[in-house]
Amino acid sequence: MNNRESIITVKHMFKRFGSFTANNDLTFDVYKGEIFGFLGANGAGKTTAIKILCGLSKPTSGEIKVAGFDVYRQTEKIKLNIGYMSQRFSLYEDLTILENIRFYAGIYGLSNKVIRERSEILLNRLNIFDMKDKLVKDVPLGWKQKLAFSIAGIHEPKIIFLDEPTGGVDPITRRQFWTLIYETASKGTTVFVTTHYMDEAEYCNRVSIMVDGRIVALDNPEQLKRTYSVESMQDVFLKLARYQEMPKVKRNVN
């Protein structure tokens, strides 16, 4: 891993809101072509960190580069080099599948020729060429998620951020979605993903776990399980997140 090219570099990142420290001294690297799982309890500070990495919010301090660009000064460059998809997907329900593809490709400034080529590739890859003129609102949920993921990669970004991409999706589609993630990563795109499904944490190359604004663990799933002497990532997560949460509640009582 040491020889691999860093695509996200985070050094001593802090983000404070008044007296509250949402991100407390985060330091980590994410490598090219890696599937990086970004886990943490609700309120641990994940969303704050992702917003900074996507160029939507500025850190209080720290040295952070995404796809080689600085998060303080080069946010527009960052946005051109990343893709983003959230649980409540970003597709337009009253546009057709093809219109959605063309719309997003247009936003990223792709030429008409490139848009035509990539639309065709995308539709064939998902095997939905016959459905291309269907309104997105009439497309089953599972397909929407796969489509939203593919569109997030239409401009061939270096990194794709996925914020709980599989919430509520049926178990078969959830796995097809992960096969798409593997395929994307195998071509060299970095996938940065959050999830509450702990079995999905096992699919990541490396996983970080945030508790109360800090990263308390970062390693590959095998090593994490060995370190904490447990059988599954679910148990790693419970061990770390549960025991560190309890004292906080007690503090607040007093």
Next chain:
Amino acid sequence: MTSEFSISVDHLFKSYGNVQAVRNVSFEIPKGEVFGLIGPDGAGKTTIFRILATLLIPGKGKVSVEGFDVVKDYKKIRKILGYMAGRFSLYQDLSVQENLEFYATIFGTTVKENYYLIKDIYQQIEPFKKRLAGKLSGGMKQKLALCCALIHKPLALILDEPTTGVDAVSRMEFWEILSKLKQEGITIIVSTPYMDEAGICDRVALIQSGNIMAIDQPANITKSFSRILYAVRSDDMYKLIMDLEGYQYSNSVHLFGHYLHYTDKRSGNISQDLSDFVNLKGHSEIEVKTIPAVIEDCFMEYMINQES
């Protein structure tokens, strides 16, 4: 009006325009049972719950709660039912305490009267009782919403995806709370898209596209899995998926934590053949073992059988 069943759903259908949300669903829930409705978004779970909560009228079929008909006796049902909707069940601009008092008042009771029922849960959020509900974390919102649904001491409790979007720790705590509530004799019907939560229910219904595919105790459902299930792993899981999907005897291949779950078209234990095949494809660090199925394996098997 006595009935041994708390909830009875008999040949229920419901459509929205051309979309059939619920197709011929029937089940009965004995009093005091924890019953799980397990399925993805769009399976019909919320529609069934809204009908039980008398917020939607059935398309066809007969539905009753504690012996009362959901259409004719809706006013009676509303008094004896606790309903925690997937979203919007809290007033975001009221504080924790105000939300609770509001719900107690509209049901004509007081927080004090039934406090014993929510005490264990409420104590966990009491340090934040002055905080606006909109400012709570996901796990705390869930606990407050549960307190509000319980404060009038309902006979039956409907929980629509109480753990969706909530982290694994809060989810586990929530299920611990439910198992305590069960001891109070309250009938609980709960839905979830997380298949690993099925094991905590007395019985579950697996639901997909408006159809119930199976209803039974979780242990009986997993026992009924029809094939030998293999867990397989190697150093390259993505290649392993591709290779096993291309294997001539392959019946199903699913990612499952740090293994793939595999079933074969042949009967009998073919572990050695499987291991040889994976080895031949150039994998290393190969592991092949047979394992018992879990609910999610069964759910996928039912889905595939339904499609074919």
